[in-house]
Amino acid sequence: MTVPTMAKLLERLCAAGLLEGARPVAGGLISQAWATTHGVLGAIEGTTWLEGRTYRVRLAIPSRFPNVLPMVFVLQLGQRLPHVLAHGYVCYSEHDGVLLDRHDPVAVVAEALRQALDLVGAGLRGENTLEYIEELAVHWPADALAVSTLTLTDDIRWVCGIRTDPCWRIFDDRADAQRSCPGQDAEQVLYIPLPRVPRPLDPFPEGAWRPRDITRFILQNLDDDQRRSLHVRLRGSKRTRSLVVVRVVRPRGGVCLIGVEYHDIQGDHPLTKRGGTALCSQFRVVRQDQDYFVARGGGLAEVRRCKALLVGCGAIGGHIAGELARAGVQQLTLVDPDELRPENAYRHVLGNSIQSRMVRALLCPPAKAAMLMFDLGDRYPALEIGHHVGHIEGLLQQKHINLEAFDVVVVATGDPNVDRWVNEVALRSPTAPPVIYCWLEPLGLGGHAVLVPGHAAAEPRGPGCLDCLFTPAPEDRTPRLCNRAAFAEAGQAVTRELAACGQAFTPFGSLDAARTAELAARLALDVAAHGLRGPVLRSWKGDPQAFRAAGYRTSSRFEAASEDLERASGSFAQHHCPVCAAVSTR
């Protein structure tokens, strides 16, 4: 916003009657901290009547307005109120997720003022004291910082901290600490989870908290068992220093962490029954634990304990592995017999980057499963990831892998013969997890993912498995070997050879692989998080232009409307399937 435009806007705001005696704020004030901190370009100031008295209010316009919210400052409040920060800045709305009427900036400022005054009014009436807790982590007065990868359990326990420059790092245990900060001295840190939304202190402290306020806040919000547990852990301690991380449950959901360092402890620890005295310094704790990251990334808390097996780490499998990791699965095991070939760099998630840098020296030839494991392990340290280089048939037969050990299996080999073998093995096993099979079709024609439900021992198995797709319809007068889900008409050879015999490949691109991977990953997560059973067949249809231009023909299924495909997604079971029908009639 230019200065002349700002001047005109301020004039309009003054004339709009939003504040009594409104006038533009002098240029000198705009260069002060209250304005520069928030990027204020111009402001008006006036008065308003609130809860029985008059307050001075500034309406400030940032340089990026109206792409961002205007600011409201309520001056000389004389008390600490929730959501009112330094200089009287009222945090009346989140900056993200709002839509502003950019063609009516005066109305935007008026609405901002209304919301800010509602918030301040509620604070003056004492109606929103829990908001102190909601914003506790943000406004925890502290100079120091800690980064936590703690698993936020419900029990009081000793965890591990390492002082690094410039901050503390908090880990679940010494092993975690040594993995991340090898060779550095670790010390015990006390983790205290408050069991429920804590009751704020009254009055709520302004500025740095006194040691006794901190201790009172913690102890008054523990239940009896926790207080006893704390006493048992701390009584008789001769320490003069103690680091404490407190989990705070937020009123609107979620949790945050705050940190306290007690030092110069005289007598018993202040958090015991006969608590001694100590000095305190507060420190902020930034969460970097997996639960937080997963939730922040749109992941699913429900898959936190999920153990997944991915068979096939090619173009589709590479994407699936990443998506499962980002969704927050706890454990991922990768299986693939192949090396990452340079010619597939443009459709594989790993490209050539790792091969050309660090792994080539260590792994020759570079196995896809291993390289993908290293890549994901680096990106997502909390992910427990393992790998097997080999064919799934041998790994299962030699019991290097046991399907029953997993919560969900995704098979992305692209080889229907291997997929059907796995399908039969899983169905004939006494117990088996849900298995998702996925593959794509050439030249962007489409992709598919099939979920075959798992079963427990002695649990009846209904019809519907991968082999049903290869089982001719009962009315078929001329049964033929083909996949009934295919978008390409059966019987066409669609592989190409760019080099020599044995170098054949099916033409498809990274986008096709990613789209198919999304189908499969969503099915896997629906299974893990929401208990989706199945059987389910999901497909995506692409543009057939390139496929047809290459002289190939599409199937009847491709011609069907996508809605019809979705409607029939659970109807592919064949009651005479040689695999699942035989098993279900046992």
Place this chain on the structure above:
Amino acid sequence: MANLNAEFATFDEQIKLDWDDSSVLRERRDAILDRLRERLDGPSFDSCNQGSYDLRTGVHPLQGDYDIDVALRFNATTAEWPDPVSLKQRVAAALQGFGSEIRVRRSCVTIFYQRRGEPLYHVDLAVYTHDARDRLCLAVGKVGSSADLKSWTPSDPQALATYIDARYEGEDRAQLRRVLRYLKRWKDVRFSGEGDAAPKGIGLTAAALKWFHVHCRVDPTDHQSRHDDQAGLLTLVQKMRAHANPRLIAQLPVVPYSDPFTRMNDRQMEIFRDELERLEAALSAAAQDSDPRHACNTLRRLFGDDFPEAGRKSARRTAAIVSSGSAA
């Protein structure tokens, strides 16, 4: 649940009498027509196939006595030939020397061919003229029949084919023809010793045109429509049996709109009804049978040895190694 559509398809391949494959019969027919045009002492005519050849519902005979029905449409009127038998006799006379025997029968003139005393095949020539309303009329009666057994009966040799073409299309029509072939073979197997007491093919055709419904299902996965012959045949037989109470009445939907079953006496109808019940029971049992081998054996007792044994379905599969067209 045994689904035997692949077996029915194999069965159809075995029994189907394909006109294009019957070159000997075709040659005989053409030779007969050439001789007629050359030597017939009578009006000119044109010809066409009729009966199962025209309807494409013919089946290989069990004993090798193939036949072909040919319509001779004379450019003459019933008024010019008041005695229908006389025109048939002219036809028979013109063909003297053909085949091993020529017989003027009730509805046609038949030329029999034999080899070493065994019937090989025969050609039925149906004689038609036009009545005063220009309708085609079939010459009915034998030599020596009394006047009341001789007549010009309104009939159209191609009306049934036209009717079927108008009512059924494409694969639906093909299913009707297949089901009729199944029934005809059943008739040949189950009534082999009955001679004239056996139901006629035209009767089964009339029944099918009255009660047959196309059985077709679109697979929700591959979206291809497939015709279920097993279910189609069972449903038709169920309806025929249900309507045989006590007699089966199935009027032709075209001229002469008659019921071909009227010529069966009550005893013959009773036998026919019993056989229908057996066929219905066998088809139902086969459909419910979880063992395809057993189901096939059940049907082989009624359809004969051309109905395949279970396990031969795999012979109908295309190659066991095909392009998958899939990748990951």
